[in-house]
Amino acid sequence: MKKHNFSAGPSILSEYTIKNTAEAVINFANTGLSLLEVSHRGKEFVAVMDEAQALVKELLDVPEGYHVLYLGGGASLQFCMAPFNLLRTKAGYLDTGTWAANAIKEAKIFGEVEVLASSKEANYTYYPKGYTVPEDLDYFHITTNNTIYGTELRTDPDVKVPLVADMSSDIFSRPVDVSKYDLIYAGAQKNLGPAGATLVIVKESALGHVDRVIPTMLDYRTHVKKGSMFNTPPVLPVFSALQTLRYYKEMGGVKEMEKRDVAKAKLLYDAIDASKMFVGTVTDPDSRSIMNVTFVMTPEYKELEKDFVDFCAARGIVGIKGHRSVGGFRASLYNALPIESVQALVDAMNDFEKAH
Amino acid sequence: MKKHNFSAGPSILSEYTIKNTAEAVINFANTGLSLLEVSHRGKEFVAVMDEAQALVKELLDVPEGYHVLYLGGGASLQFCMAPFNLLRTKAGYLDTGTWAANAIKEAKIFGEVEVLASSKEANYTYYPKGYTVPEDLDYFHITTNNTIYGTELRTDPDVKVPLVADMSSDIFSRPVDVSKYDLIYAGAQKNLGPAGATLVIVKESALGHVDRVIPTMLDYRTHVKKGSMFNTPPVLPVFSALQTLRYYKEMGGVKEMEKRDVAKAKLLYDAIDASKMFVGTVTDPDSRSIMNVTFVMTPEYKELEKDFVDFCAARGIVGIKGHRSVGGFRASLYNALPIESVQALVDAMNDFEKAH
Numbered sequence: 001m002k003k004h005n006f007s008a009g010p011s012i013l014s015e016y017t018i019k020n021t022a023e024a025v026i027n028f029a030n031t032g033l034s035l036l037e038v039s040h041r042g043k044e045f046v047a048v049m050d051e052a053q054a055l056v057k058e059l060l061d062v063p064e065g066y067h068v069l070y071l072g073g074g075a076s077l078q079f080c081m082a083p084f085n086l087l088r089t090k091a092g093y094l095d096t097g098t099w100a101a102n103a104i105k106e107a108k109i110f111g112e113v114e115v116l117a118s119s120k121e122a123n124y125t126y127y128p129k130g131y132t133v134p135e136d137l138d139y140f141h142i143t144t145n146n147t148i149y150g151t152e153l154r155t156d157p158d159v160k161v162p163l164v165a166d167m168s169s170d171i172f173s174r175p176v177d178v179s180k181y182d183l184i185y186a187g188a189q190k191n192l193g194p195a196g197a198t199l200v201i202v203k204e205s206a207l208g209h210v211d212r213v214i215p216t217m218l219d220y221r222t223h224v225k226k227g228s229m230f231n232t233p234p235v236l237p238v239f240s241a242l243q244t245l246r247y248y249k250e251m252g253g254v255k256e257m258e259k260r261d262v263a264k265a266k267l268l269y270d271a272i273d274a275s276k277m278f279v280g281t282v283t284d285p286d287s288r289s290i291m292n293v294t295f296v297m298t299p300e301y302k303e304l305e306k307d308f309v310d311f312c313a314a315r316g317i318v319g320i321k322g323h324r325s326v327g328g329f330r331a332s333l334y335n336a337l338p339i340e341s342v343q344a345l346v347d348a349m350n351d352f353e354k355a356h
Numbered sequence: 357m358k359k360h361n362f363s364a365g366p367s368i369l370s371e372y373t374i375k376n377t378a379e380a381v382i383n384f385a386n387t388g389l390s391l392l393e394v395s396h397r398g399k400e401f402v403a404v405m406d407e408a409q410a411l412v413k414e415l416l417d418v419p420e421g422y423h424v425l426y427l428g429g430g431a432s433l434q435f436c437m438a439p440f441n442l443l444r445t446k447a448g449y450l451d452t453g454t455w456a457a458n459a460i461k462e463a464k465i466f467g468e469v470e471v472l473a474s475s476k477e478a479n480y481t482y483y484p485k486g487y488t489v490p491e492d493l494d495y496f497h498i499t500t501n502n503t504i505y506g507t508e509l510r511t512d513p514d515v516k517v518p519l520v521a522d523m524s525s526d527i528f529s530r531p532v533d534v535s536k537y538d539l540i541y542a543g544a545q546k547n548l549g550p551a552g553a554t555l556v557i558v559k560e561s562a563l564g565h566v567d568r569v570i571p572t573m574l575d576y577r578t579h580v581k582k583g584s585m586f587n588t589p590p591v592l593p594v595f596s597a598l599q600t601l602r603y604y605k606e607m608g609g610v611k612e613m614e615k616r617d618v619a620k621a622k623l624l625y626d627a628i629d630a631s632k633m634f635v636g637t638v639t640d641p642d643s644r645s646i647m648n649v650t651f652v653m654t655p656e657y658k659e660l661e662k663d664f665v666d667f668c669a670a671r672g673i674v675g676i677k678g679h680r681s682v683g684g685f686r687a688s689l690y691n692a693l694p695i696e697s698v699q700a701l702v703d704a705m706n707d708f709e710k711a712h
Contacts, residue, residue: 039365040366074428080572102572
């Protein structure tokens with residue numbers, strides 16, 4: 001049975017990515033060697049790295065003066081790398097969820113942190129609006145999509161200070177005005193590739209302004225200077241990411257991805273809103289994420305939540321159990337998920353509701 | 357044509373590792389999903405991580421009180437993580453090559469560094485002996501194998517201070533007395549798996565003695581507490597590492613690996629020593645690495661070096677070009693390399709020498 005994979009991350013990847021990766025593990029670029037055992041300095045992998053950087057620039061229309069890097073360590077390592085490299089005195093953060101809070105915690109090691117807005121008191125059920133960004137900040141940090149809570153900011157804020165964004169769970173789901181950002185980072189394992197690589201887009205002129213000594217591996221300039229090949233990069237995750245980027249280009253780019261993602265999300269949100277059994281957890285409709293749709297059962301049906309997960313599993317629908325801090329369900333609709341899978345989930349919801 | 361892969365790293369892996377990884381990229385543990393797209397919190401991957409930790413403990417006979425971690429970022433990130441976590445006042449380092457020198461550079465950010473011995477003046481052509489390790493050091497750091505220069509320390513030093521070792525390029529090539537070490541780290545991409553994971557073996561009692569604030573991701577305690585699952589680990593590299601560990605166990609463990617590695621190295625060193633055309637670069641026979649054999653052509657044949665690389669390539673022998681700082685040739689004989697490949701190289705050397 002074909003699975004409908006709604007996992008929050010690591011998560012569904014395109015068939016193209018999976019097939020090409022499996023083939024390369026056997027024979028990479030006709031070298032007669034596995035992708036797992038080739039030198040990262042060989043011309044075949046250098047070509048992979050070059051194209052994986054170039055395609056990010058092309059798909060996101062990255063302006064001159066920016067560098068694209070693939071680093072190890074996950075987005076969680078960026079929580080400290082960003083302030084290590086950019087925080088002189090004070091930074092502003094939005095507290096929009098667990099990952100944002102983790103980023104705030106790390107930044108406090110390096111300087112003063114002003115939390116400009118937070119939805120924590122409401123268990124992060126909306127994306128804050130109407131806050132003011134002081135002009136004396138070294139940077140303003142946002143988490144554009146909050147995987148756990150199903151909230152998202154789908155616009156690029158206009159601020160007068162450098163903007164830093166964790167786009168781990170919604171990058172490539174819409175065109176982004178990169179020129180508004182000094183730094184964008186994203187763990188690969190949602191819309192890009194398998195776990196093990198973190199995409200970084202950094203503005204060269206943003207670097208070199210802090211006084212502290214930065215350990216070599218944590219200094220973005222190290223990786224910029226060496227084209228992301230200072231040390232052995234995560235070879236396979238970068239290769240797989242390249243396959244996804246090629247697939248996006250072939251499909252029509254991020255505008256087309258956005259169109260599909262919006263349609264998928266609408267299908268599911270409409271079903272939730274029409275249901276008497278299921279209810280969305282995000283309180284502000286504007287805050288609803290098109291990547292992660294979080295919903296629960298209404299109090300009278302609450303005890304059926306586990307049954308519904310099993311009901312879905314029997315239909316090949318997996319990965320819909322909600323994060324423990326929200327409960328209920330979370331359906332992640334990342335780029336690679338076909339609308340047919342969303343329809344399968346909606347059908348399951350309708351059938352389950354009718355049966356009870 | 358079957359390739360003989362002498363690459364220095366990323367480097368040859370067992371057929372077992374490659375085949376099982378390729379299969380898991382298509383269908384992981386009968387989930388019907390790719391290894392690239394499953395949750396790291398799912399029971400199937402949790403089992404992988406657990407076994408990958410347990411097998412390291414079993415194969416290296418790791419005593420109680422130690423933890424096995426798989427981190428991202430490469431051994432280069434450990435160059436700063438080690439002193440971040442362990443350096444209070446002063447550490448001692450051996451300067452045995454480029455990577456050791458890189459480790460020293462990072463440690464200097466965190467405290468005083470005493471270089472107890474160095475072979476730099478001799479272009480690292482031997483592994484230093486006869487140095488004294490002061491008893492007031494927070495730790496003593498060694499690089500057990502120097503990939504670029506073909507030198508290696510195949511014993512566990514007896515010292516009265518905590519011992520830290522970068523074993524990136526020779527771990528699992530011999531039994532190690534782990535009890536002598538507070539910290540061992542190793543980039544996976546030689547004797548363990550594909551690039552993207554770094555193996556860390558750390559003694560719990562070594563942690564928590566520095567005053568500085570350590571960023572969460574750089575604090576070994578973070579990863580110890582969460583069983584190496586604080587954030588999304590490099591899923592595929594860990595899976596592949598597990599396959600290699602299973603293969604080692606099946607083959608008879610690290611003692612058997614050592615026997616094979618010693619035999620392979622002897623075959624090649626004997627050929628070099630018997631040749632009038634080729635000469636080893638390591639000046640002290642005791643320092644010769646059994647993992648990376650570095651050699652050049654004698655001055656009268658020097659101009660034929662490029663021809664020999666081409667001569668080998670025509671026979672499917674790849675990855676033998678030496679690092680630019682040594683020149684000539686480097687044949688890496690990691691665990692997964694069969695002795696037949698070494699014989700093929702020796703045959704090529706003999707045939708080439710006869711032809712000239």
